[in-house]
Amino acid sequence: xxxxxxxxxxxxxxxxNNIRQSIIGSLxxxxxxxxxxxxxxxxxxxxxxxxxxxxxxARPDWPDRDxxxxxxGHICPVYYATLAHAGYFxxxxxxxxxRFGSRLQGHPHREFLPYLETSSGPLGxxxxxxxxxxxxxxxxxxxxxxxxxxxxxxxGELEEGNTWEAVMLAGKYGLSNLITIIDRNGIQIDGxxxxxxxxxxxxxxxxxxxxxxxEIDGHNFEEIVAAVGEAQAVFGRPTVIIAxxxxxxxxxxxxxxxxxxxxxxxxxxxxxxxxELRTLNGKIKSEND
Amino acid sequence: MINKTQKLNPKLFDLQIEQEAIxxxxxxxxxxAGETNEQVVALCADLTESTRIEAFAKKFPDRFIQVGVxxxxxxxxxxxxxxxxxxxxxxxxxxxSPGRNWEQIRTxxxxxxxxVKIVGAHAGVSVGPDGGTxxxxxxxxxxxxxxxxxxxxxxxxxxxxxxxxxxxxxxGPAYIRLARNKSAxxxxxxxxxxxGRAEVLFDSDEPAALIIACGQMVYFSLLAxxxxxxxxxxxxxxNLHTIKPLDKATVIKYARQAGAVVTVEEHQVAGGMGGAxxxxxxxxxxxxxxxxxxxxxxxxxxxxxxxxEHYSLGVKDIIxxxxxxxxxxxx
Numbered sequence: 001x002x003x004x005x006x007x008x009x010x011x012x013x014x015x016x017n018n019i020r021q022s023i024i025g026s027l028x029x030x031x032x033x034x035x036x037x038x039x040x041x042x043x044x045x046x047x048x049x050x051x052x053x054x055x056x057x058a059r060p061d062w063p064d065r066d067x068x069x070x071x072x073g074h075i076c077p078v079y080y081a082t083l084a085h086a087g088y089f090x091x092x093x094x095x096x097x098x099r100f101g102s103r104l105q106g107h108p109h110r111e112f113l114p115y116l117e118t119s120s121g122p123l124g125x126x127x128x129x130x131x132x133x134x135x136x137x138x139x140x141x142x143x144x145x146x147x148x149x150x151x152x153x154x155x156g157e158l159e160e161g162n163t164w165e166a167v168m169l170a171g172k173y174g175l176s177n178l179i180t181i182i183d184r185n186g187i188q189i190d191g192x193x194x195x196x197x198x199x200x201x202x203x204x205x206x207x208x209x210x211x212x213x214x215e216i217d218g219h220n221f222e223e224i225v226a227a228v229g230e231a232q233a234v235f236g237r238p239t240v241i242i243a244x245x246x247x248x249x250x251x252x253x254x255x256x257x258x259x260x261x262x263x264x265x266x267x268x269x270x271x272x273x274x275x276e277l278r279t280l281n282g283k284i285k286s287e288n289d
Numbered sequence: 290m291i292n293k294t295q296k297l298n299p300k301l302f303d304l305q306i307e308q309e310a311i312x313x314x315x316x317x318x319x320x321x322a323g324e325t326n327e328q329v330v331a332l333c334a335d336l337t338e339s340t341r342i343e344a345f346a347k348k349f350p351d352r353f354i355q356v357g358v359x360x361x362x363x364x365x366x367x368x369x370x371x372x373x374x375x376x377x378x379x380x381x382x383x384x385x386s387p388g389r390n391w392e393q394i395r396t397x398x399x400x401x402x403x404x405v406k407i408v409g410a411h412a413g414v415s416v417g418p419d420g421g422t423x424x425x426x427x428x429x430x431x432x433x434x435x436x437x438x439x440x441x442x443x444x445x446x447x448x449x450x451x452x453x454x455x456x457x458x459x460x461g462p463a464y465i466r467l468a469r470n471k472s473a474x475x476x477x478x479x480x481x482x483x484x485g486r487a488e489v490l491f492d493s494d495e496p497a498a499l500i501i502a503c504g505q506m507v508y509f510s511l512l513a514x515x516x517x518x519x520x521x522x523x524x525x526x527x528n529l530h531t532i533k534p535l536d537k538a539t540v541i542k543y544a545r546q547a548g549a550v551v552t553v554e555e556h557q558v559a560g561g562m563g564g565a566x567x568x569x570x571x572x573x574x575x576x577x578x579x580x581x582x583x584x585x586x587x588x589x590x591x592x593x594x595x596x597x598e599h600y601s602l603g604v605k606d607i608i609x610x611x612x613x614x615x616x617x618x619x620x
Binding site: 067069109110111117118119120121122124125128129130131132133134135136137139140161162165166168169173 | 330351352354356357359361362365366367368369370371372373374375377392393396397400401402
């Protein structure tokens with residue numbers, strides 16, 4: 001990874017804002033879909049595709065590319081918007097989200113959009129697939145491989161048993177080429193995760209399964225990049241980055257409310273949101289700044 | 290009469306016919322597949338010895354993943370391996386895989402279109418003493434409703450060996466169903482096998498009925514055919530080792546010729562091999578069909594032989610069903 005300069009942070013901030021605008025734009029066209037998760041994960045997706053990942057939009061099937069598995073497929077509006085802004089397909093195509101015949105299916109389908117590494121939607125199976133990819137990489141390139149497998153998970157899907165089967169396996173095989181990022185936004189469809197099914201102490205859980213654990217502010221590019229750098233340096237253990245994010249981040253009316261998990265903005269709400277994002281363009285910094 | 294081109298075991302109707310578990314053939318086939326193609330890998334959920342994946346695990350320890358008692362993880366890790374170019378064989382008991390992890394198989398393997406091979410061992414009531422919790426009699430239904438899934442039920446250990454090798458090269462998702470008990474080895478090394486092709490094992494110029502069977506029921510069907518022939522009732526017998534894709538042309542041809550069909554399977558009648566045959570025949574060549582299989586019940590403890598008899602899957606049941614379907618034809 002290259003050094004994260006102030007200029008690059010500014011560029012990433014601007015890109016994340018553009019991605020958020022694209023998310024709102026595509027949800028307005030689709031009139032269904034998820035709002036809170038995609039907005040909340042925009043900074044992490046931006047950091048991954050514009051700074052961290054080894055990838056090449058001109059060669060999507062490049063064998064040596066890093067792999068990214070989005071386990072909670074329902075936040076795909078941010079995935080699609082990021083891929084478009086990164087150059088995988090025209091940004092204008094984002095307007096086709098969830099439409100009949102669109103490559104941008106309601107939940108990601110690899111056959112429709114070949115730039116995806118997997119299809120997802122039903123929760124809890126992404127980490128296992130990422131484990132399989134990490135194991136395959138080990139079989140082919142041994143411990144010296146410099147390719148990384150990134151798994152993006154929601155916090156709500158940690159309630160799935162399948163996830164913990166994978167957590168055990170990654171610990172057993174010491175998959176240090178596997179970097180997992182959890183979107184710890186504290187909400188799920190029915191309410192706050194602490195009410196639906198408490199997950200804490202989450203860091204201790206992963207630690208006890210022989211993982212390396214990092215906790216970060218998921219809207220701070222320096223912290224995101226530093227955490228991934230640390231994960232890449234860890235040997236013999238998989239790393240989980242627990243990224244604390246604000247669901248709906250970037251649009252005040254949507255922030256921190258679980259009601260925005262699974263619905264799109266209305267015409268008016270969308271217009272307001274776009275205006276808010278545009279006026280803040282280039283000025284959004286982490287909560288902690 | 291026996292179809293000579295099938296090169297079946299010359300001791301087919303001999304009481305001393307060789308016996309070997311179908312799962313043993315799978316174990317051998319997987320080792321050969323591993324030797325031929327280094328992309329072949331294997332996973333198991335704590336049943337290495339009894340699924341017969343052990344030989345592969347010992348020979349290729351770096352290409353074997355032990356996931357523990359975690360069938361959801363078994364198939365989803367396999368999916369990840371497959372997206373990286375591997376050809377994973379993921380083994381457990383059919384009751385647990387696909388019994389417990391159907392959605393993961395649907396989404397991460399079939400929807401995702403990756404070449405994972407699900408190995409369902411200990412299928413059917415012939416599992417025996419372990420009882421109903423361990424006797425998968427719904428697995429074919431679960432697997433054959435999935436788009437892209439190939440479903441194979443070998444008739445004996447040699448066929449399981451050939452099927453395993455063929456699946457390693459098939460390029461798509463597949464399910465192979467294995468039985469625990471020793472059963473007659475009805476084919477030989479020289480017997481033809483091709484995925485998706487129904488094999489006509491027993492033939493007649495003017496058959497009064499066609500018996501279609503899969504798994505170890507093929508042997509019982511041949512025994513029934515021989516007895517019926519001696520009684521002057523001519524039948525033909527198809528080994529339908531590939532339930533999906535179904536060899537429509539062969540089944541239609543022989544069903545039309547006989548004008549009546551009996552299906553025999555160690556599986557629920559609902560949704561099984563007979564159902565697949567009937568769905569197709571109802572549209573393409575309607576003839577009376579009698580279905581032998583489990584009639585909406587669970588299994589129980591016992592010896593394989595007595596259980597098959599209890600659930601009306603014995604030779605005499607096949608003979609009765611043939612006579613019944615012939616009567617229906619004449620109404």
